[in-house]
Amino acid sequence: MALDLERTAHQLDTMMSGLKDFSSVQTDRLGESLNLLEGFVQEVFLGKLDTSSGLFQWTPPIFPESPSKSIKEPSIPVDYSVVGVDGSHIDVNRHIPVDCFLINTGSAYLRYGAASEAHLSSSPKLFVPPDETVISDPNNPHQLLQIQGTILGAIRAVKEMETLAMHLKNEELANSEPVPVVGLVDGTLLLLDLLRPGIPDFVIDSVLTEGFLGALNDIKKTAEKSEIVVASYISLPGSDEIIDGVRMLACPYTKSDCLYHCGDIKKGTRPCDSASEGLLDRDIMSSLLEEGGRSELFKSNFHVARNYYGDNEITFFYLNTGYEIARVEMPAWASEKRGNIDLVHAVVMEQCRKGGGYPTALMEAHEQAVISTSDRQYFLNLVEEVLERNGIEFTTSQKDRSKRLRWL
C-alpha cells in the first residue's frame, strides 16, 4: 500500500485539534478587524500609508472611503451578453523526445434578452520547438528561457486574454444594435508570479507587457466604442490585501516601521496580529456583505506591478454571491465609471444564480477548455504516432516507462 491511511488519519486528527484552538482565536481577531474597519478614516489611513512607505512590510491596497459598506445589487439590463474565456494546457513532458506544449482556450458567448443565443467554442494551439517553446531576449538571441511551469501558466493567461479581446472585438463589429457586454476570465488579472525576483526583464516585457497587457489594451480600445467591460472572477479567493490594510490600522505606531518596532517579536504576538493574523479578506467580507451585495472598490498597490500595469492597474471588489464570497477584479480604466462596476456586479450575480454558485459563462468556457485525462493520453499517442511516421523514434525515460508498466 502506497499511503499508510491509518497514520495519515491520526495526523489529520492532530491537525483538527490545532484548528479548533485556532478557530476561537480567529473569531476574536475577526471581531477586532471589523471594529477597526468601522472606525476607518480615509485621510488618516492614506497619511499613514504615505509616512510608512517602504517601511511597512505588507502591501495594503488603496482603501475606499467606506471599506465596510455593502452596496446593494443593482438592476440588470434586459438585453446583455456575457463572454467567458478559460484555458487548460498540457505542459512540456520532459520524458518524451519533443519539448512541445499545448494550450486549449475555451469560450462561451451567452446573449440574454429578446435575441437570446449561445456560442460555445474551443481552440487548441500547439507550441512547437525551436521558436515557440522559448522566450528569447531580443537584444541577445543566446539568452533564452524555456516556457514551462509558471511561465507556461502566464502564457496561458495571455492566450485567454487575447481570445477574450478577439471575441469582444467581433461582438462590437457584429452588432448593429449593441447591448452591454461583460467579458469574464477566471482567476486574477495580477500576474505577480511573473514579477518574482529572478524572472528576466525580457520575459516580463514579452509575456506581461506585450502579451497580457497588450490584450487588455486592445479590449480598452474596443470598449471606447461600445459598452464593453472586462472583469475577472475569483472563486474562494485566498487574498489578504485588505487584511494587510487592517494590519496598518491595528498598528499602534505613528510610523509603521515593521522591522524597527516589531522585528524581534514572534509572529502571532505582534500588535497587528490581534486583528489580522491568519485571516483572509473573505473572512472579513463574509461578515460585512449582505447577500447579493458588493464591497466598495479597492485598488491594488503592489509596487512591482505598478511599473507595468499603467492604465490597467487592478481594482477589485468583493461580492457575496449567496454561495460564497468572490473577488472580482477590473482594470482601472474599466472601473472608472460607476455604471461599469454596477453592470459587472449585476451580471456576475445573475451568472452565479444561473450557474448554481459560479458564473455560467465561465463554467461553460471551462467545459470547452478542459483537457481530460484520456485526451492527454490521446495527445501523447498522437505525438508518438506523428514522430514515428516521420522516422523519429519515440523514446521515453526509464522512469516514465517504469511508472507505466508497474511490474512486480
Add this chain to the structure above:
Amino acid sequence: MSTPSYEYPFRIGEVIESDTNEFTTQCYELYGAPSLGTLVKAGETEPVYGVVSYSHTSGLDPTRRPIARGEGLASEDLVYDENPQLNRLLTTNFKTTIVGFKFSSQITTYLPPRPPRIHSFVSQCENTEILTFAKSLDFMSSILGANLPQSDDVAAAFIRYACQALPEETELRVESAKRLASLLGNDTRRLEGILRRIPND
C-alpha cells in the same frame, strides 16, 4: 433552439450510428426529431429508408446531468431563454428501423446490402416515397418482430403518418389493417391493440 438549415429545409440531421437493422440520427435542431412512425431517408444518391422508432434528448456530454432550472420562471420557454447555452449542450437523437433502400432509381422494401454511412444526411421523404412503403408494408413484419417495447406503437404510428400524408389514398387504412391481420395471424388481441391506435380520421 439551434438554427435550422434554411438552405436545405428537408434535412433533419446526420447519421451518427448505423448497423444492418437501424441507424441513429443526431438532429440539427434540439427537439427536431420527426414524429414516431415517420419515414425518413439517409444518404444522397442511393438513400436508405427507415421508420422512426425511438427518440431521446439528453446532454451532449454524458457526464453532465441536466438540473431543474425553471423554479420561479413563468414558462418553459423562459428556461431556454434564460439559459441559452442549453440549446448547445442538449441534443436530440432518434433511431430508425431500416425498411428499404433505393438502387438505380428503384425503391426496394427490404434491407439494403449495407447500412448508411456515418454522417449521411437524413431528410424527410416525399409523398411518392411514402406511398411506395405504405402500399407495400413489407417492412411491417420486421417492425412487429423487432422485439421493441414500442413495436406496436411504431406500426400504428406509421399507418397514421401515411394516412395523414396521403389523404387521397382513401383505402390506405383498410388495406393496412388487412395486411396487419395477415401478418399477425391468430394474435387478434395484438391486432385490435394496434388498430385502436389508428383512428378513422
